[in-house]
Amino acid sequence: MSNEKFAPPTRTKERGLERAFLILDYLCTISEPQRPIDIATGMGAPKSSIYELVGLLTTAGLLERTDSEGRVFLGRKLHYWGLNYLKNFDITRHARPVLEWITDQTRETSQLCMLERDKYFVAMMNEGSRPFRISADVGERTPIPWTASGRLLLGHLTTKEILALIPPEDFICPNGGRIDPQEYADSVHKAWKEKFFSFDSIADNFTHCFAAPVLDAEGICQSTVCIIAPKQDAMENYALYRETLIQAGRRLSYLPNISNDYI
The missing domain is CATH 1.10.10.10 (Winged helix-like DNA-binding domain superfamily/Winged helix DNA-binding domain)
Structure with a gap:
């Protein structure tokens, strides 16, 4: 034959x-x-x-x-392929109740965020209980440096790898300002050490973004849990939001010493 x-x-x-x-x-x-x-x-x-x-x-x-x-x-x-993917992708199957728990604790919009090659996107979202909507469109690709999650999703990479991945134009902010690539890489490594990051949104002038990592079996951040909140509320409830996200990230993270299961 x-x-x-x-x-x-x-x-x-x-x-x-x-x-x-x-x-x-x-x-x-x-x-x-x-x-x-x-x-x-x-x-x-x-x-x-x-x-x-x-x-x-x-x-x-x-x-x-x-x-x-x-x-x-x-x-x-x-x-059809996507439906079968979702059946076997544990993060998305387990994430919905965790996102609902985050919103119950904080009243804020919660998200599960990931990377698709050199862009960031929101994979899942649970709307907050506010009368007005603060969120990003699910599936819309966004330059990684514009996001809080990006600092964690790239945390396992070297500075050289980070700068090779991100297109130069993605360091330009929506308002025309520019993010210094080296300073950005430094902020990635600092956020990764702390396993948490938050900052005032680059996309608008009135929200603050929080992110905590969801780790895979090798300790790499494959997704994040996030909150988008008005700046004033973010300041007043910073400790609560931070602790809630860190707990949520741990609940979704894979720990090899916990019977091959999620927390």
Whole structure:
């Protein structure tokens, strides 16, 4: 029997597979259907390869056509895969009651936050009991330096690795100011030592953000629990918010000496 079909992929096939994933990532980022030519333009990729890959992804059910003009978007097979992922991803299964507990203790909006390559995103959120909404959109990608969680999610990396990961433009704040990369890396390592970080939000002028790590079996921060609160309340309740988040992070963290289970 020939082993040809089990042969390692060629570099050409690897590049094609990588570009296919980038198409899915691109559509996820822009959050709207696109024609193949628009995808190619937006990605700066060859039109011929994008047309071919869009066709293959559509046939496989990973993309679906949305109109007569050939626009495509993420397919329902991805939703099916996502549902199965959630069944086996302990953090998201255990996080909901913990986020509800954080909000019960603080009245504030609580979040579970993670990284997706070089960006931060809110994976889950529990709305606070305030009459007005203080939160970020679930799934929206944000530059890591703009966030409290970013200081913890990068805590296991060296300064060189941190600066290599974050795009230079992500050190520019929404107001046009600039975060010094070296000072940022130093703040990451300081936050990691303390296993907690909070600061006045870079995205607005009236909230304060708190974050505590959720550690995996190797002691690496794979996610964080967070609170977004008005500055005045954050000042008045700082100790409560800090202790609540630290306890919540520990409840979700994996400790290898606790019978392979969560606290």
